[in-house]
Amino acid sequence: MTRSEPFPQHVFPADEAAVLELARAVRDTGYSFTTVTPASHAHVNMRPRNAEAQALRDVFGWSRPFRAGLLPEPILRLMREAGAVVEDGPLLRPTLRFSSLDDELFVHSAYPPSAADAVFFGPDTMRFVGAVIAYVEGRTAPVRRAADLGCGSGAAGICIAKRKPGAEIVLVDINPAAMRAAQVNARLAGTESVVVRRSDMLRDVEGSFDLIVSNPPFMIDPAARAYRDGGGPFGAGLSLAVAEQAVERLAPGGTLVLFTGAAIVEGKDPFRDAVAELCTGAGLDWAYREFDPDAYGEELATEAYDAVERLALVVLTATRPGSRP
Structure with missing residues (x-):
């Protein structure tokens, strides 16, 4: 395998308790990392000096291959116990x-997020x-009650x-890998009121x-990756279904906050037209920007x-008039 070939994506570990223990150990080091877009990630990692990890952040942020002696032994042991590391020739690769x-801290899939069930986290997550x-x-x-629909990392x-x-x-x-990640992240954050549920939408x-x-997801993705492929016209199918x-x-008084993408065609936004008809027909107060x-x-x-002609990131806020009794 050459550096120009993407490393194969692995299944998100099934042992939530082991991943949680690893996450806590990483957090205790004072680790922090801002995840960039896959395109930026690829550019930075292709620099010759970045061919191999030199620090903890390179491993768990930049998903770079590393030598076993780079990490503290307790963290490497926890990675092995969690199934969060694989061999890559003489080096090792993180899978988280x-x-x-x-x-x-939020755990998600390692770069590149190429698997159909990859758990994505990136700049759009932060914007959302x-x-x-x-x-x-x-x-x-x-x-009193809220839902994060298609929660991914949660x-x-x-x-x-x-x-x-x-x-x-x-x-x-609906993605079991996302459910596992969300469960770990909720426990890591100490949010005891969070419940993770498997469901196709809210069915x-x-x-x-x-x-x-x-x-x-709001893109047209030939690979049909769950976190990216929106389906429908210009990738808007899933956003409209949500x-x-x-x-x-x-x-009554409840609000939908939908963060998604919209394809602009000849100066018009077909997705905005569709949600305008939906919200007006349902008698909702709504705003779109x-x-x-x-x-x-x-x-x-x-x-x-x-x-x-352009892809815009948009926010729809729609509220049902009234208040709960």
Whole structure:
């Protein structure tokens, strides 16, 4: 295998207790890392001096191969016990990453996130969580029950739980790997009110919610990776499906905060038109804004986006009028 070939992605470890123990040990070192986009990650790692890890951060942030003697023995032992390391010739490779957000660490899949069930965490996660935190901290109505729909690492739901300690927070995903990561991250953050549930959207979760948040996949992905492929026209299918299900499950006074991408075609936003019709028809108060007018410009060079002039990151906030009794 050459450095130009991506290292094969491995299944997220099944032993949650072992991963949690490893996460706590890494946190105790004072580790912190801001995860960049896969494109930036690839550029930085291809620099010759970065061919091999030289520090803990290189291993658990940059997913670089390392020699066994680089890490403290207790951490390497915990990696082995958790199934979070594999051999790569004379070197070792981590199969997990740890990223910093909201004064917490979150475990997710190592780079490259090429597996169909990879647990993604990146700049969009941070943008999404930032939008959710801004909404929660500005909300005056109580939050008794909230859902993070398609939760991935669980970052948004966990950050809500930290600010609404009396609320029931349901982290929902259909990906077992994401559920394991979310469970570890919730315990690592000490958010005891968080419940992780397997469900296709909200079909297997009962009841209504004061807050539903979601950052669904919104790209056209030929590899059909669960964390990236949105399906439907220009990748908007899943985002629209999330909105349709969520508005049916909002309690009086309940709000949906949806962070996603929108393909702009000839100056028009078909996704905005669709959610406008949905929210107006459901009698919701709603707002829609472009968070970033031009993201993922490299995708415009692909055939799938030939008709698209830009990809915008957008935030939809939709509220059902009224209040809980």
